[in-house]
Amino acid sequence: MxxxxxxxxxxxxxxxxxxxxxxxxxxxxxxxxxxxxxxxxxxxxxxxxxxxxxxxxxxxxxxxxxxxxxxxxxxxxxxxxxxxxxxxxxxxxxxxxxxxxxxxxxxxxxxxxxxxxxxxxxxxxFGDTYILKDAINNHGGFQVGPIGEDIGLKTGDKIVKVNGNDFKYLIDIVKPQTLLANDAYYTVERDGKLIDINIPANFIQKFNKKENAANFLDYRIPPMIGKVEKETLAAKIGLQRGDTFTEIDGKPVTYFDEAHKLIQAHKESNVDSISFKIARNGQILSFREYFKGMKSIGFYPMEPENYLAEGKVSIKxxxxxxxxxxxxxxxxxxxxxxxxxxxxxxxxxxxxxxxxxxxxxxxxxxxxxxxxxxxxxxxxxxxxxxxxxxxPIPALDGGHVMFLTYEMISRRKPSDKFLEAAQKVGMVFLLALMVFIFANDIIKLF
Known part of the structure; x- marks a missing residue:
């Protein structure tokens, strides 16, 4: 369907x-x-x-x-x-x-x-809906995915300039004209210092892949539970929607990416049990649970649209x-x-x-x-x-425009036989290009 x-x-x-x-x-x-x-x-x-x-x-x-x-x-x-x-x-x-x-x-x-x-x-x-850059920078900076890390960005970075210019909205970071600019770069604030991160000339190719666009940059969200999966550790111990992680294995957490990183690190350790604390209705609940061999605790974070409401601007x-x-x-x-x-x-x-x-x-x-x-x-x-x-390819409108422009400048019209031959060459070229594009589309599916 x-x-x-x-x-x-x-x-x-x-x-x-x-x-x-x-x-x-x-x-x-x-x-x-x-x-x-x-x-x-x-x-x-x-x-x-x-x-x-x-x-x-x-x-x-x-x-x-x-x-x-x-x-x-x-x-x-x-x-x-x-x-x-x-x-x-x-x-x-x-x-x-x-x-x-x-x-x-x-x-x-x-x-x-x-x-x-x-x-x-x-x-x-439809107007426009934007997320303000300052709202992201004031809430812990950006959560950086794998393709963002590949160019040198780190989670917690605050992007303050794009190609040397100040900007206002999140969308300005990933606009095509931003990524296609010559010698493009981001200026980020990291640990109180300003650092320039160069954007590779071919970066837009990676970014335009659907699976990569979601793994570049996002705003950070609190480690709050949105949905508990059935038949998981979270369901077994009674975790609820709205519960917020405050600590995992003795380390405080403020953002979901920190909680995720600590849980992933624990999976790779040899420790049988995981400990964490949850804030619920003004109370702190402590847990220590057997975790060896498990893939996850079993929850999804709260939906991102519930955050940064004050940082969203709608314009009609x-x-x-x-x-x-x-x-x-x-x-x-x-x-x-x-x-x-x-x-x-x-x-x-x-x-x-x-x-x-x-x-x-x-x-x-x-x-x-x-x-x-x-x-x-x-x-x-x-x-x-x-x-x-x-x-200016024969068989396209631009090919005709090219020959007509030549005729108007030179005052000489190309012969019909020449135009017929050019049309055939153009059609063969376009057919070959179509075959290449179709084959390329099919290859990308796999």
């Missing part, structure tokens, strides 16, 4: 984005009097269609793209027979280069506009406020994607780790349908689709 929910979100998002992208081409082509033969969401075989005027509108079986067939244009259909006929006034090839350029940019422009509108919409509809924006803020966030997202792509091209980031296909994107949507997450990811995908389509 989980994969069906993820797949449904992916297909809805892609279908919507492909539809608006191809609609951009269609509207621009029709505006300049070009004949549009077909508008398809998905690739053949065709499932359903209807015809209005000279255009057939279709939904096809492979929901990983779409296309608009414009008369007299060398595209993925490679209709060479039509191209061998004399040019007609309604054809793409008969129009001025500047009109053809606008048609090819139509889908990209619409995807950028849609991405911006989505970011404005989610900013207005009016519609007018949301317009510049959402627009800024959309273009910041686009800038981040371009920065990440440049680091892949230059070898700083591994293509294998950085690129995700339909399976990876599907997993990002998650097994629970949350509209804020759905629209956030859809907005990002719209901007990514615009950027990727602008790349």
């Amino acid at each position: 989980d994969w069906m929910i993820m797949l449904a979100q992916l297909l809805l998002s892609l279908s919507f984005l492909v539809a608006v992208h191809e609609l951009g081409h269609l509207l621009a082509a029709k505006y300049f009097g070009m004949r549009v033969e077909q508008f398809s969401i998905g690739f053949p075989p065709k499932l359903w269609s209807f015809k209005k005027g000279e255009t057939e509108y279709a939904i096809s079986a492979i929901p990983l793209g779409g296309y608009v067939k414009i008369s007299g244009m060398i595209d993925e259909s490679l209709d060479t027979d039509a191209m061998n006929q004399p040019p007609q006034p309604w054809e793409f090839r008969s129009k001025p280069a500047w009109q053809r350029l606008i048609v090819m940019l139509g889908g990209i422009v619409v995807n950028v506009i849609v991405g911006v509108l989505i970011f404005i919409g989610i900013t207005f509809a 924006y009016g519609f007018i406020e949301s317009i510049p803020l959402g627009t800024e966030r959309a273009f910041q997202t686009l800038k981040t994607q371009i920065t990440a792509f440049s680091k892949v091209i230059t070898g700083v980031l591994s293509p294998k780790e950085s690129l995700s296909g339909p399976i990876g994107i599907m997993q990002a949507y998650g097994a629970e349908w949350k509209w804020d997450r759905f629209w956030s990811l859809t907005g990002v995908l719209s901007l990514v689709l615009a950027f990727m389509n602008l790349l």
Whole structure:
């Protein structure tokens, strides 16, 4: 059932984005009097269609793209027979280069506009909820997981600056623009001293893995019991929700990570019994229990959302406020994607780790349908689709833009045979890239 929910979100998002992208081409082509033969969401075989005027509108079986067939244009259909006929006034090839350029940019422009509108919409509809940095630093600093320890952070560190700049919210620590910055680093306060911790250039690859993001940084929580597991030591001795550990094996504890560490250390010792003290309703209860061979005491900590309530800030924006803020966030997202792509091209980031296909994107949507997450990811995908389509690769819009720009500057149009050959090369390259991305997604599953 989980994969069906993820797949449904992916297909809805892609279908919507492909539809608006191809609609951009269609509207621009029709505006300049070009004949549009077909508008398809998905690739053949065709499932359903209807015809209005000279255009057939279709939904096809492979929901990983779409296309608009414009008369007299060398595209993925490679209709060479039509191209061998004399040019007609309604054809793409008969129009001025500047009109053809606008048609090819139509889908990209619409995807950028849609991405911006989505970011404005989610900013207005959902607002923001942040955790203040000072609230974390004032409650014992950060609990650091394995990938945080790998770069030199330690539990109890207080992060006071990011890349040399002061910051206000927890989210600022892990923003893509933070992790992708050149020579990125955190400034932490540890034992009363300030220390700079360098962030490796490829760290974002580790952080973006779902299992690692949860093992980087979190705020520290009290060693309070939230749930007692059945048929465990905790259940046997009557531990209750709300009980708080104050001491384990004679060592005082203030935070859950300290309690967890002491319990793990005891498991590795040769001591048969474990001692601990619990605070309950103003009383201190002492225990010494046989623990040899046991995996845990048998409890889960109190839910994290019950802590730092005073450190959470919720912000709602009016519609007018949301317009510049959402627009800024959309273009910041686009800038981040371009920065990440440049680091892949230059070898700083591994293509294998950085690129995700339909399976990876599907997993990002998650097994629970949350509209804020759905629209956030859809907005990002719209901007990514615009950027990727602008790349100067034949068979993409950017390839057509490249050749049209050459034609406008040189006043010479590339021959149809050259454009056909370039289209074939581009299609082979894109097919190979799709195979690589699909295979990479499958490998990541195991």
